[in-house]
Structure formats: structure tokens, C-alpha cells
Amino acid sequence: MIRIHHVAQARSFRVIWFCEEAGLPYEVVQHSFFDKSLRSPEFLALSPAGRVPAVEIDGQVMFESGAILEYLAETRAPALARAPGQADRITYLEWLHFAETIAVSLAILTQHHIVLREAHMRSPTVMKLEAKRLEKSLIAAARARKGEGVCGQFSAADVALGYGALIGKKFLRFEEPALLDWVAAMEARPAYRAALAKDGEVQIYTEEFYEAPNV
Known part of the structure; x- marks a missing residue:
């Protein structure tokens, strides 16, 4: 177990x-x-x-x-997975670990919008910069898909990346067609819906959307 x-x-x-x-x-x-x-x-x-x-x-x-x-x-x-020797092993590993690049932007945005509760603690400039960086990273991942995933067939890399897109909706208003298609495809997956049912009571992202302040 x-x-x-x-x-x-x-x-x-x-x-x-x-x-x-x-x-x-x-x-x-x-x-x-x-x-x-x-x-x-x-x-x-x-x-x-x-x-x-x-x-x-x-x-x-x-x-x-x-x-x-x-x-x-x-x-x-x-x-x-993609085993050593498979033609798309490099692509698989690249995108699996690129998910952490996305996660860094998410963590910074989460800290500024949610964890830092007082307005004077937050940096509107950082919030806008990280939102833009997150958007560019997610669009790159969305455009890299070749069918179900970045290696064609759905893989662990798509789970890692997909989490970033699904949380990214809390900070970005998606307009890029590839990004919208990607999120819709993930949300339609039975395994994703089953996992969501096990996620538990919402604690972190209690609002539907977190708007960056005007600067």
C-alpha cells in the first residue's frame, strides 16, 4: 500500500x-x-x-x-514512464521536471496572494511578474502536447505539468486556445475526477480567482 x-x-x-x-x-x-x-x-x-x-x-x-x-x-x-533507451525519454524527463519551474511561480503567487495576509507585506510588482512567467511556462507546456500529452501518450510528466495548469487558473485568466484545450482535456479525465474526489476540504485556494493589484 x-x-x-x-x-x-x-x-x-x-x-x-x-x-x-x-x-x-x-x-x-x-x-x-x-x-x-x-x-x-x-x-x-x-x-x-x-x-x-x-x-x-x-x-x-x-x-x-x-x-x-x-x-x-x-x-x-x-x-x-519512458524507460532509458526510448526515443522520447529526453522529452519525458525534460517536461516532468519543468513542472517544478511552473511550481516555483505558483508558490510565489500563493505566498503573496494568500500566505502574506497584510497588504503591506505583498509586492504587486512580484505578483505581476510571476503571473506573466507562469503564463509563459504554461503556454509552452500546452503547445508541447502531441495528442494526449507531451510525449503523445499520457504520462507522469502530464500529471506533474497538469497540476500546475489546474492551480494556475486561480491566478491567470486563460485565453490561449492550446491552454484552454489542455485544461479541458485534463478535467475530463476519469482519473483526474477520481483524484479530485479524494483531495479533501479546500484549505489553500478558497477563492475562485486571485486578482493581481494594479500598480
């Missing part, structure tokens, strides 16, 4: 979604960003930064979502 330590809407959602795509049995352990549980000694023993995901699997703990997806794909769902 795969045990996924999770906060609703956080990057740990990628692991839940992947398990649904792969048909893997798993257990979700829900946590909160807004109490001290992620800073407890018990949780820090699982994830040294006090963040999710932390996944207990094969007698070990993993705590980086990209590495978790790569490992699970290689060991349990080869159809969602």
Missing part, C-alpha cells in the same frame, strides 16, 4: 492523481497547512522541509513529488 501524506490542493495532489491514472491502491493521510502538524517532529522525520507530499512506499519515505512520480512510474506503471 502507498501512503500519501497530503494537503488539499497542494502538490501532493499529483501523487493521488498519478495513482488513479495507474490504478494503484493507496491511502491518503490528510494534513493541514494552518496548524502545527507539519512542523511536528514526527512529520519532519518524513519530510525535512515540513511539506507535502511525503509518501511511504517500499519501506522507505519519499518527499519530492517529481521524484515520487518518476519512481512510481518506473516501478509500478511503466506505461506512464
